[in-house]
Amino acid sequence: MARLLDETAALLEIDAADPFRVRSYRRAAEAVEQQTTPLASLVDDPKQLLAIAGIGKGMAANIVDLERTGSMPLRDELLTKYRPSMLDLLRLPSMGPKTVALLFSALQIENMDQLETAAKEGHLAKLPRFGQKQVDKLLKGIEDHRRNSGRFRIDNAGETADKIAAMLREFPGIETITPAGSLRRGRETVGDLDLLVTGPACEADVVSAAVEYVATLPLIDVLLAKGQNKVSFTLRNGLQVDVRLLPRASYGAALQYFTGSKMHNVSLRQKALKRGYTLSEYALARLNPEEGESSIVAAATEEEIYAALGMQWIAPELRENCGELEAAEAATLPSLITLDDIRGDVHMHTVATDGAFTIREMADAALARGLKYIAITDHSKNLAMTNGLDDYRAQAHVRAIQAVDAEMEGRIRVFAGIEVDILQDGSLDLEDETLAMMDVVVGSVHSAFQMPSDEMTARLLRAIENPYLRILGHPTGRKLLRRDPYVFDMDGVLRRCAELGVAVEHNAAPARADLSDLNLRKAKALGCRISVNTDAHSIDDLAKMRFGITQLRRAWLEPKDVINTLDVDAFLSALRPRPAHVGA
DNA sequence: GCCGTTTTCGGCCCGACTGTTTTCAGTCG
Numbered sequence: 001m002a003r004l005l006d007e008t009a010a011l012l013e014i015d016a017a018d019p020f021r022v023r024s025y026r027r028a029a030e031a032v033e034q035q036t037t038p039l040a041s042l043v044d045d046p047k048q049l050l051a052i053a054g055i056g057k058g059m060a061a062n063i064v065d066l067e068r069t070g071s072m073p074l075r076d077e078l079l080t081k082y083r084p085s086m087l088d089l090l091r092l093p094s095m096g097p098k099t100v101a102l103l104f105s106a107l108q109i110e111n112m113d114q115l116e117t118a119a120k121e122g123h124l125a126k127l128p129r130f131g132q133k134q135v136d137k138l139l140k141g142i143e144d145h146r147r148n149s150g151r152f153r154i155d156n157a158g159e160t161a162d163k164i165a166a167m168l169r170e171f172p173g174i175e176t177i178t179p180a181g182s183l184r185r186g187r188e189t190v191g192d193l194d195l196l197v198t199g200p201a202c203e204a205d206v207v208s209a210a211v212e213y214v215a216t217l218p219l220i221d222v223l224l225a226k227g228q229n230k231v232s233f234t235l236r237n238g239l240q241v242d243v244r245l246l247p248r249a250s251y252g253a254a255l256q257y258f259t260g261s262k263m264h265n266v267s268l269r270q271k272a273l274k275r276g277y278t279l280s281e282y283a284l285a286r287l288n289p290e291e292g293e294s295s296i297v298a299a300a301t302e303e304e305i306y307a308a309l310g311m312q313w314i315a316p317e318l319r320e321n322c323g324e325l326e327a328a329e330a331a332t333l334p335s336l337i338t339l340d341d342i343r344g345d346v347h348m349h350t351v352a353t354d355g356a357f358t359i360r361e362m363a364d365a366a367l368a369r370g371l372k373y374i375a376i377t378d379h380s381k382n383l384a385m386t387n388g389l390d391d392y393r394a395q396a397h398v399r400a401i402q403a404v405d406a407e408m409e410g411r412i413r414v415f416a417g418i419e420v421d422i423l424q425d426g427s428l429d430l431e432d433e434t435l436a437m438m439d440v441v442v443g444s445v446h447s448a449f450q451m452p453s454d455e456m457t458a459r460l461l462r463a464i465e466n467p468y469l470r471i472l473g474h475p476t477g478r479k480l481l482r483r484d485p486y487v488f489d490m491d492g493v494l495r496r497c498a499e500l501g502v503a504v505e506h507n508a509a510p511a512r513a514d515l516s517d518l519n520l521r522k523a524k525a526l527g528c529r530i531s532v533n534t535d536a537h538s539i540d541d542l543a544k545m546r547f548g549i550t551q552l553r554r555a556w557l558e559p560k561d562v563i564n565t566l567d568v569d570a571f572l573s574a575l576r577p578r579p580a581h582v583g584a
Numbered sequence: 585g586c587c588g589t590t591t592t593c594g595g596c597c598c599g600a601c602t603g604t605t606t607t608c609a610g611t612c613g
Binding site: 020021022023027028055093094095096097128129131181192194225226227229230232242258262267268269272274278279280 | 596597602610
């Protein structure tokens with residue numbers, strides 16, 4: 001529904017509608033996307049729809065139509081004038097609604113193939129604002145779009161940011177480099193990289209030399225723009241990088257501004273205006289300064305700016321215009337979970353299956369990271385390609401893990417576990433006798449392609465009834481940028497997990513970002529015990545915990561919401577109790 | 585199309601860069 005509303009906004013824009021009307025459709029799309037209760041249940045009660053900020057009478061009617069019929073009159077009408085394929089064109093660089101409308105009215109161009117043909121055959125030249133440069137840029141844009149229209153994983157973008165930062169630091173007088181944008185906000189993926197740079201070399205009178213240095217970095221594939229203090233370029237993998245060089249005095253304002261999100265900033269600026277200020281990327285300033293009074297109120301740090309607006313400083317992960325501004329005004333922001341709060345990591349692999357290190361090596365590495373307990377959870381036999389453990393090997397592996405636990409002499413506890421496969425019918429692929437030996441049984445689905453949603457739901461519901469299963473591992477099976485999540489009744493499964501005391505795992509590895517922040521909020525609301533684990537296959541993977549924490553923070557989670565923050569004894573008793581007949 | 589300590593009309597965030605417009609429109613973040 002959010003996508004349909006967003007498309008309608010784009011079509012309205014192409015139709016040259018009132019820009020504020022367009023914005024209201026965009027706002028409604030965002031509001032719809034943020035809902036944690038199914039819209040179907042709100043449709044029958046208009047009061048609940050109208051209670052959502054950004055949804056008024058007209059939009060509520062649209063939402064009811066979308067829910068009941070899958071479309072709405074305005075969208076249908078616009079689609080008789082324009083084509084859905086024209087929306088793809090908006091993704092090309094320097095292509096906005098006006099240009100798309102012009103191309104359609106003048107040359108009947110309605111998709112990317114037609115645009116490419118027209119560009120190559122020189123038909124564009126007769127249009128206003130279309131010189132050779134514009135045409136070249138467009139052709140390059142089409143090529144890039146086909147090669148790489150996706151976003152980039154946060155860990156890969158982070159590594160790239162580090163690499164560029166190291167090069168920038170070579171320039172004398174560049175001191176501080178901070179990634180902003182969605183990387184700083186901790187989104188799972190980023191569309192581009194925003195790097196803010198400051199230091200003596202960035203002061204207004206000398207900045208041009210530093211700009212020149214940035215614009216000639218050897219890793220640049222295409223230089224897109226070079227301004228007084230901004231350089232934009234793409235890398236060979238298609239990632240766009242925006243570097244901004246700013247004086248110290250306004251660094252906080254710039255950091256706030258370029259961290260976003262857009263909707264957070266728009267709301268913040270509105271609040272500033274109501275207080276008689278104007279906020280830009282340079283400063284928070286008085287609208288009408290008294291004679292002889294400086295207009296600048298705050299600019300050097302983010303803390304000053306939020307404080308001057310009567311707010312607590314807001315962690316970047318929360319800046320999505322999702323209630324954080326109101327909470328900051330009321331001083332009721334949550335004390336978000338941090339990496340230091342994490343004491344255990346209970347999902348990892350060793351050389352016994354598809355890991356790269358031994359039990360002892362994993363334990364030593366975890367100890368070095370300050371963890372108090374871990375669980376070794378290698379694969380079970382159904383994952384033959386990983387050399388998965390059958391009952392006999394799994395039982396021997398338990399004894400090997402217990403031996404390492406003894407070797408560690410209490411410096412870190414090493415629990416015996418297994419990542420048991422949940423089969424098609426919802427049963428587990430090891431005997432109860434084997435599972436009974438495990439401290440931590442993580443149940444995971446490893447094959448669910450094209451399984452209907454209701455079968456998948458039944459499979460998970462049956463699996464979590466097994467009394468030995470203590471953690472539902474990477475529940476959605478999602479692999480970011482590679483695979484769609486398994487589709488099932490998420491609410492129903494989470495609710496049953498909460499009832500049974502089965503913990504739900506948030507897999508910290510960026511490639512396996514399982515529970516989106518939305519689902520994490522749902523899990524919390526439904527009373528689930530949430531466990532964050534790295535699913536480490538090597539000692540380096542243990543560092544990925546920080547990406548998991550970022551997603552937890554985006555879901556407004558505090559230490560008490562995650563069981564891995566507990567001491568070892570409390571952690572074990574937070575898990576579903578093991579069946580009584582196991583004995584002492 | 586939404587919204588209200590300026591409440592049913594008249595506002596709605598702010599600035600930089602590009603290209604080719606000789607004064608600024610369109611795009612972008």
